[in-house]
Structures are given as structure tokens and as C-alpha cells.
Amino acid sequence: MSRFVDRVVIHVAAGSGGNGCASVHREKYKPLGGPDGGDGGNGGDVVLVVDNNVHTLLDFHFRPHAVADSGKQGHGANRDGATGEDLELTVPDGTVVLDANGEIVVDLVGHGTRFIAARGGRGGLGNAALASKARRAPGFALLGEPGETRDLVLELRSVADAGLLGFPSAGKSSLISVLSSAKPKIADYPFTTLVPNLGVVTAGDSVYTIADVPGLIPGASQGKGLGLDFLRHIERCSVLVHVIDCATYEAGRDPLSDIDALEQELARYTPALGGTLADRPRMVVLNKLDVPEARELAELVRPEIEARGLPVFEMSTVTRAGLREFSFALAKVIEEDRASKPTPEATRIVLRPTAVDDSGFTVEHDPHDDTGFVVRGERPDRWVRQTDFNNTEAVGYLADRLARLGVEEALAKAGAVPGCPVTIGGVTFDWEPSTPAGVAVMMHNRGSDPRLENNARIGATERKAAKVARRTPFEEMLDEDDE
């Protein structure tokens, strides 16, 4: 038996960004060629893509770990590192993505719909990109950021217009097999169908899909039989069809009590996609009417079912009597439902919602340390991740960035004193303010090379003239790039 897997837990890890490169251009007779370290490449994303040719989540069951390529590091001579390739994972239409807490992250419907499950880390800037007028020869580069990692649950909720419900052996699979070209397993023992079957039905100009789910028995909501798990496959159905076995010899079963029992189980099911199953239009198929006793029973109960407002269809999947009438009636209800809903977009491109505003930060007292402070914010966190703490220049650059954002000022206002521990992005520093609080932050000449500025005995005007004369394309570039 082919295995059908409709719920898996996957672990996705996007690629990390490559580190930027710190390098100085070398050329004969040009000892100070300027910084030429390239940027690191961005890490690849892990992307889920809906593919109509994929029908189960089985692959993920065997390979639950998905890791995208990392970006390569930058090199000298302004060569940027290669970008890590995105990893595309194909999923069936109707895959619902949930986070580790069971909250729905996104519902993937429509061939080609894409969802970035984990975003690749950004590559670090090389020292060429970090150069500015005030910092002409940075002796450091930024680190690439780690890629996102997430645990996600994928659940398949089949996309079908109509769902067939009924007791085991009522003839649901038989019905789908005569309505469509689907060839499900049919047998006279209960729970023949263990996994939902989908079929495509053509009735006149109308084309719709129909899902046959495992048999439902009283107590399914408490886990009896196959339980209610598979009902997720009818959550999207706009019509629910009760398939009733009128030829059963089982004690205590008759069409009316069967309908009641099925309705009771449906009422106990809470669709994860929201809404309820109660408001879906219902139809009743009285099946196996080729059996004479079944026909008599059907005649008997038909008025009562109709009195409940349910349309009744008499059927025999063996002789195919009643088949055409039912398939056209079902088409009519489905078409009406489609007309009442906004036309679904064929392909929706779903992207992960990004943070609305990443510019802010907060300063709080450290709950674990009376004298300490914690700074939280998207940008400060990122800057810390990008910093190579073995490089004092890189640490100085971080301090400048934080000061410019106003972190120093905010710390001073919050009562931080020099030397107190400050935690940002999981790293704790001894706070050494580089500026007195409240004073506008000036750019520091970090990363400047003393030889570039050895101009002590030259006056300002001479210096300017000399500079214009010496102007190289490299410096022009820096001027444009100035922060």
C-alpha cells in the first residue's frame, strides 16, 4: 500500500551569509591602493512551493531536515562572495504551515504559491564597502549573519469542492470511482479507505473536485475508528455529502440515525482554518438501491430527510442509476458557491511578513543584574551579530553605529554608568561611552591609516591643492559613498 502522509514536522535552516573580506589593494609602486575587500554573499532561503504534481508530504517524513546553501565569503580585489542558492521544497496544494505552537503561519493554496519558510542571513560588508571619508582604510569587515532556523508543522488539507462522508462500507469510494476517473480501493470490509482520495468530476460545463475520506463512526471525535484527523481534508469543501448505506444489516442502523450520528461527529470537529462545518450545504445520497430491500427503505425515509431540508438522491454505484442526476445537482450547488465567493487568485505569492519597523530599540534594566542594562532592537542585535569581536576596529565601528543610533544617549539617560554591564543581542559588554551623554555624535576616524593623514606640516590650502592634484578614481568613489 502506498503510504500517505498528511502531517509532518520539518526543521528548516536557511543559509548563513558569507563574511565580508578585509583586504588592501596591492600593486607595484602603489603601496596604499585602498581597501578592496569584497562583500560576503547572502545565504539561501528555504522556500516552500506549491506543486500540483505533488500529492503527499511523504518526502518530508523521510527527510525532515532542510538546509539551504550558505553565502561564500568575500575576497580581495573587490570580489564579492557567491550567493547561497535558495532551497525549494515542493508541497501539495492545500498545505497548511503551522509553527511549533500550532498557530497557522500560512495556508498555501494554488500551484506556484511560494512561501519563504526561513530567510537566509545577509552577507557581511567587505572593507571596501565600509570605507568612507572618515574611515578610509578599514582594517575590518562585517561578519555574515546566521540564517534563520525554524521548526514547522506541515498539514495537508486537501482542496476539494465536495466531501463525501459516511459510515464505513457505505460506498463512498465506489461513488468517487464511478463519478471520476479516480480508482480508489473498494472492498466490503470497513475502513478500506485509510487515506483521502481525490477525484475530478466533469458534469456538463462544470468541473469540480470531490474528496472521499475514511469512514466515520460514532465516537470518532473521541478517537474511535480512524478518529477525526482526516476531517481536515473536508475543511475546504463547500458541500458535504452524506453517503448512506440503505442495505446494511447492522443492528441499530437506519438512514436517519446514520445521518444524526454523522452530524454529531461533524459538530464536534473544529476546523483549524476557522469557521464551522455546520453552515456548509449538505446533500444526502441513499446508496445501494439496486438491492430491493434498500429501495423500500429509501422510499420510507426519503420524505423525512427532505423534511429536514436536505436534498435526497437515490443511487446505485453498481447500476449507476441516479448518478447523472446527482453529479449535475452537485455541480449546481458548487457553481452557486463559487459565484458567491470572490474569484480565487490562481497563484498567490505569499511572502513572510517582515517586521513593520526595525529602526527602534529599547533600554531596560537587566532583570538578572541590578547594575546592568539590556538593549533590545532589530538593528542593534544585527550589528552585534555582524561584529568580529576579535578585531578592535570592528568593535569600535559597532560602538560608533550604536552611538549614532542614540543607544549611548539612551543608556546614559536610563542611568548607566561607565563600566556597567550592557547586554545587546546576547553579548554583554562593559559600557565605555565614547561620547559624553547628550552631545551630538561625531564621526570617529576609526580605521584611518596614519600614513594617509600624515600632513602635519602642510597648510590647509596647500593640502587642498595637493589633494585635487592627487585625486584618484578611488577617492572619488569614496566621496560618493560617503556616509
Ligand SMILES: Nc1nc2c(ncn2[C@@H]2O[C@H](COP(=O)(O)OP(=O)(O)OP(=O)(O)O)[C@@H](O)[C@H]2O)c(=O)[nH]1
Ligand atoms: N449492491 C451494492 N453494493 C455497493 C454499492 N456501492 C458500494 N457497494 C459495495 O459496498 C462495499 C463497500 O464499498 P466502498 O466503496 O469500499 O465503501 P466505503 O464507504 O468507501 O468504505 P470505507 O472506505 O471502508 O469507509 C463494497 O463491497 C462495494 O462493492 C451499490 O450501489 N450497490
Ligand SMILES: [Mg+2]
Ligand atoms: Mg472507501
